[in-house]
Amino acid sequence: MDFKALVAIIIGSALINNFVLRQFLGICPFLGVSKEIKNSAGMGISVVFVMLLATAVTWPIQTFVLERFGLGYLQTLLFILIIATLVQFVEIAVKKFIPALYSALGVYLPLITTNCAILGVTIANIKNSYTFAQSMAHALGGGLGFLLAMVVFSGIREHTENTDPPPSFRGLPLTLISVSILSLAFFGFSGVSEGLFG
Amino acid sequence: MKKLSILTKGIFKENPVLVFLLGLCPTLAVSTQASNAIGMGAATTFVLLGSNIAISLCRRAIPDKVRIPCYIVLIAGFVTLIQMIVEAYAYPLYMSLGIFLPLIACNCIVFARAEVFANKNTVIDSILDAVGMGAGFTLALFAVASLREIFGSGTWYGLAIPGLSSYNVPLLAMAPGGFIVFAVLIAILNKVSNGKAVKKKEFGCAGCPSASVCGKGGAR
Numbered sequence: 174m175d176f177k178a179l180v181a182i183i184i185g186s187a188l189i190n191n192f193v194l195r196q197f198l199g200i201c202p203f204l205g206v207s208k209e210i211k212n213s214a215g216m217g218i219s220v221v222f223v224m225l226l227a228t229a230v231t232w233p234i235q236t237f238v239l240e241r242f243g244l245g246y247l248q249t250l251l252f253i254l255i256i257a258t259l260v261q262f263v264e265i266a267v268k269k270f271i272p273a274l275y276s277a278l279g280v281y282l283p284l285i286t287t288n289c290a291i292l293g294v295t296i297a298n299i300k301n302s303y304t305f306a307q308s309m310a311h312a313l314g315g316g317l318g319f320l321l322a323m324v325v326f327s328g329i330r331e332h333t334e335n336t337d338p339p340p341s342f343r344g345l346p347l348t349l350i351s352v353s354i355l356s357l358a359f360f361g362f363s364g365v366s367e368g369l370f371g
Numbered sequence: 372m373k374k375l376s377i378l379t380k381g382i383f384k385e386n387p388v389l390v391f392l393l394g395l396c397p398t399l400a401v402s403t404q405a406s407n408a409i410g411m412g413a414a415t416t417f418v419l420l421g422s423n424i425a426i427s428l429c430r431r432a433i434p435d436k437v438r439i440p441c442y443i444v445l446i447a448g449f450v451t452l453i454q455m456i457v458e459a460y461a462y463p464l465y466m467s468l469g470i471f472l473p474l475i476a477c478n479c480i481v482f483a484r485a486e487v488f489a490n491k492n493t494v495i496d497s498i499l500d501a502v503g504m505g506a507g508f509t510l511a512l513f514a515v516a517s518l519r520e521i522f523g524s525g526t527w528y529g530l531a532i533p534g535l536s537s538y539n540v541p542l543l544a545m546a547p548g549g550f551i552v553f554a555v556l557i558a559i560l561n562k563v564s565n566g567k568a569v570k571k572k573e574f575g576c577a578g579c580p581s582a583s584v585c586g587k588g589g590a591r
Contacts, residue, residue, distance in 0.1 A: 195546045197400035201479065204395075246455065249473040250447040257443055289396050289477035296473055341561035345392065346554040353550035360547070 179310040181369075182303075186314035189363055192290050193322045194356040199290030203323060204348060206281070208334070213327040217320030219281040221313070224294050226263065227256050228312035231295040232305055252295050260285055290319060326355055377496055381503030387480045388511035389560060394480040397471050398512055399549040405528045408516035410464040411471065412509025414453050418475050419484060419508075420501040421449035426489040427497035442485045443476075450476040480508060518552050519543050 192198045199220070206216045231252050239245050264282045268275045285291060294315045298308040329351050338347050387393045394415075401411040425445045426433075433441045454472055458465045465472065475481065484504055489497040521527050523544030525536030542548050 197396050197546070197549065198474075200395045200399065246451060249451050249454065249476055250444065253443055253447050253476050254440075257440065289474045292477050293470055293474060296470055300470065339558075341558045342554075343561075346558040346561070349550045349554035349557070353547040353554065356547040356550060357542075360545075 179306060182307055182310040183314035183317070184365065184369070186311050187318035187321065188359065188365065191318040191322055191356075191359050192293070192315050193319060194352070194359045196293070198293040199288050199319060202281075202285070202288055203319075203326070204345075204352075207323050207327040207330055210324060210327045210331070213323035214320070215277055216281045217316075217323045219285060220288070220290065220319050221316030223256075223260060223263070223282070223285050223291055224312040224316040224319075225309065227252075227259060227291050227295050228298060228308050230259060231255055232298060232308045235299050236305075248296070248299065249292075253292055256291055256295070290315070322355070322359075326352065329355065374496070374499055378499045378503045381500065381505070381507040382510060383507075386507040386511060387483070387504055388508055389557070391483075392557075393483060394478050394508060395553075397474070397478060398508075398515060399553060401468060401471055402512055402516035402519055402549060402552075403523070403544050404467075404520050405513060405516045407464070407467050408512040409509065410457075410461065411468055412505065412512050414457060414468070414472060415475055415478060415480070415508055416501070416505025417453050417456075418446065418449045418478075419481050419505045420498065421452070422446045422481055422485055423489040423497040423501035424494060425449075426485045427492060427494045430490050438486075438490065442482060446481050446485070447476045480504060515549075515552055515556060518556070519548055523548055 186192070190196060193200065193203045202216060202220075207213045234251065234255070235248065239247060239251070260282055264275075267282075294312050298311055301311075303311060330348065333347055333351055336347075342350075381387065385391065388395070388398050397411055397415070401407050422442070422445050426442060429441070429445075450473060453475070454465075457468070457472060484500060488500045492500070517527060521532060521535065522540055524541070525532055525539040540548075543552060
């Protein structure tokens with residue numbers, strides 16, 4: 174297992190195939206929570222945390238239980254249940270043992286249960302037949318990419334909120350057009366991986 | 372007459388995508404080709420139908436406190452079913468939908484209908500509701516996908532459109548195009564209906580009909 178491949182996966186999933194801007198995963202929390210930089214950073218950090226945790230739990234289950242006993246068809250059902258339970262457990266544990274962290278992230282944890290980016294990352298790990306280290310790198314990169322997109326976009330949004338667009342573009346349409354331009358900007362990263370790792 | 376309105380409200384007056392802005396992830400991701408949109412719409416309608424029937428049948432048996440986990444299990448079960456059916460009988464569609472087929476399990480339209488409608492109404496009403504909402508979702512998906520396919524790649528349903536194929540805008544078929552086309556569609560709807568059609572002006576968790584499902588008060 175070489176280190177270079179892991180870095181390539183992290184950069185690839187964070188910048189080139191950014192979950193929100195290129196793969197359309199997790200649009201709801203992205204649009205819902207990106208009004209202030211502080212909130213979006215909290216949401217982004219929670220997503221990084223839960224993605225890593227979900228990958229660390231689902232990958233061994235898929236490899237050592239589902240594939241071993243030929244139960245691959247239970248993947249979707251089991252993964253979404255694992256993520257839902259995991260989020261609840263994490264919330265209880267963080268509330269009990271690290272109250273400071275809970276007051277910062279607690280609000281965002283329940284929202285993550287039905288975030289399709291989390292289920293998406295765990296299923297994509299299996300679909301791409303990544304090893305455990307590669308899966309963790311993919312989850313880390315994906316989470317960091319989500320955090321980056323949220324923080325950058327909330328900065329943009331604080332400005333667009335104060336503009337005066339034509340009435341029919343007020344609200345969601347203007348927001349979506351800003352996302353589109355940001356997504357276009359992320360296209361610039363496409364050449365990066367070939368330059369760095371090619 | 373009431374039954375008819377349950378069926379049609381999902382298509383126009385309460386269209387889940389265009390009016391309530393639910394299920395944006397699949398709407399934007401799968402809408403590069405009209406054929407994918409129809410396939411995804413049909414798959415989601417199947418899951419919606421199955422989950423609405425099952426939840427409506429079990430609505431007296433499911434204790435209120437654990438209803439969210441019950442929804443998750445039922446919906447994920449139907450998603451697994453449709454995954455197998457599509458893989459067996461429509462393999463090209465299975466490949467082009469990719470990860471978004473299992474992700475129907477996270478689709479907030481399905482959750483919202485389970486929580487808002489199926490949990491409180493009879494089986495017949497729930498079936499009508501599922502068909503209406505599924506048709507509304509498919510229609511919205513088809514509209515976005517047609518626009519993106521016609522102007523993005525100059526084809527429609529895989530057939531080349533004479534005169535357009537050399538003047539297309541490939542950007543629309545790519546990721547940024549999805550956001551732009553949907554934004555313009557919502558803006559047109561706003562304009563045509565004088566700002567009345569789109570119910571949700573702001574995109575926030577407070578106004579989301581599935582807020583109680585996604586944990587903001589449901590699971591505890």
